[in-house]
Amino acid sequence: MKKFYHGKTVYITGGSSGIGLECAKLCASFGAHVVIIARDQNKLESACKEISRFRKNDAQRISWASLDVTGAAEVERNIPLIVGKHGSPEILIACAGESYSDYFENIGFEKFDAIMKVNVYGLRNIIFALLPYMKNKSSHISIVSSLAGLVGVFGYTAYGTSKFAAVGFAECLRPELKRYGITISVVCPPEVDTPLLRKELVSAPREGQAVKKFAGFLTPQFVAKVMLKKIAQKSFLIIPGFRAKMTYFFHRHSNGRISRIVSDLIIKIRAKNSKL
Numbered sequence: 001m002k003k004f005y006h007g008k009t010v011y012i013t014g015g016s017s018g019i020g021l022e023c024a025k026l027c028a029s030f031g032a033h034v035v036i037i038a039r040d041q042n043k044l045e046s047a048c049k050e051i052s053r054f055r056k057n058d059a060q061r062i063s064w065a066s067l068d069v070t071g072a073a074e075v076e077r078n079i080p081l082i083v084g085k086h087g088s089p090e091i092l093i094a095c096a097g098e099s100y101s102d103y104f105e106n107i108g109f110e111k112f113d114a115i116m117k118v119n120v121y122g123l124r125n126i127i128f129a130l131l132p133y134m135k136n137k138s139s140h141i142s143i144v145s146s147l148a149g150l151v152g153v154f155g156y157t158a159y160g161t162s163k164f165a166a167v168g169f170a171e172c173l174r175p176e177l178k179r180y181g182i183t184i185s186v187v188c189p190p191e192v193d194t195p196l197l198r199k200e201l202v203s204a205p206r207e208g209q210a211v212k213k214f215a216g217f218l219t220p221q222f223v224a225k226v227m228l229k230k231i232a233q234k235s236f237l238i239i240p241g242f243r244a245k246m247t248y249f250f251h252r253h254s255n256g257r258i259s260r261i262v263s264d265l266i267i268k269i270r271a272k273n274s275k276l
């Protein structure tokens with residue numbers, strides 16, 4: 001696996017925190033050049049310092065670029081400058097994303113729109129702008145979706161919808177990019193211990209929390225390790241964690257029936273217990 005990354009240039013959106021940051025550290029430890037992209041410059045700078053500690057040699061470039069992936073024009077204007085400065089990528093890990101969980105009737109249009117903008121249009125914008133630089137060099141694009149992009153979850157009408165869209169986007173893009181020798185993966189982790197999850201807990205309905213626990217809880221280090229291994233093997237659908245894999249397996253092979261029964265049961269028990 002290390003050989004696959006050695007000497008390659010890896011761009012990671014959302015590389016300043018959580019899963020993206022752990023992917024960046026691992027890539028650096030495998031001898032890759034790493035460019036992390038996010039908005040907050042202070043976070044990017046300190047993440048870069050952290051990632052640099054994992055370098056295998058001094059020739060490796062670890063750099064950052066501040067960019068909001070939601071703005072199509074801004075992304076298209078800045079990517080040629082970023083590529084000119086840091087080199088073009090052989091691997092793109094599109095990890096930038098935000099979550100929000102609440103009852104549907106509490107999610108106003110602005111919140112719903114903000115989630116769609118980063119999790120769907122953000123993906124589209126960064127891939128569209130980087131594609132010309134990734135053709136015909138056996139490149140790989142990894143799209144970070146979620147297990148909530150394969151199985152519907154209580155409280156996730158905004159987030160889950162955006163993550164289902166990410167899976168659909170990856171499915172449609174895969175055959176198109178094959179003709180340029182670009183492979184695609186879509187990553188669907190269950191709950192992962194990151195700042196995103198802690199922020200989500202502020203508004204998340206209790207019913208959704210109980211249902212999500214069923215599919216497992218992972219560290220970002222574990223998720224990054226599985227991702228990089230499966231990317232190197234050119235797997236398309238990557239589901240880190242045994243419980244998450246089983247959740248999807250039963251969902252898929254029962255046409256969604258088993259996950260609906262389990263979810264409804266957990267929500268019923270939860271409601272009964274809170275009345276006691």
Ligand SMILES: NC(=O)c1ccc[n+]([C@@H]2O[C@H](COP(=O)([O-])OP(=O)(O)OC[C@H]3O[C@@H](n4cnc5c(N)ncnc54)[C@H](OP(=O)(O)O)[C@@H]3O)[C@@H](O)[C@H]2O)c1
Nearest residue numbers: 014016017018019038039040068069096097191192194196
């Ligand atoms: N944690 C989980 O339980 C979980 C489970 C399944 C899937 N995922 C997915 O995994 C991905 C990474 O999540 P995480 O948990 O690692 O979250 P995180 O620690 O909050 O990291 C999110 C990253 O995305 C960047 N970002 C957010 N909005 C952006 C924008 N508009 N433009 C550019 N960068 C932006 C953030 O930096 P700035 O804020 O500085 O821009 C940060 O670097 C997300 O797509 C998430 O949906 C997470």
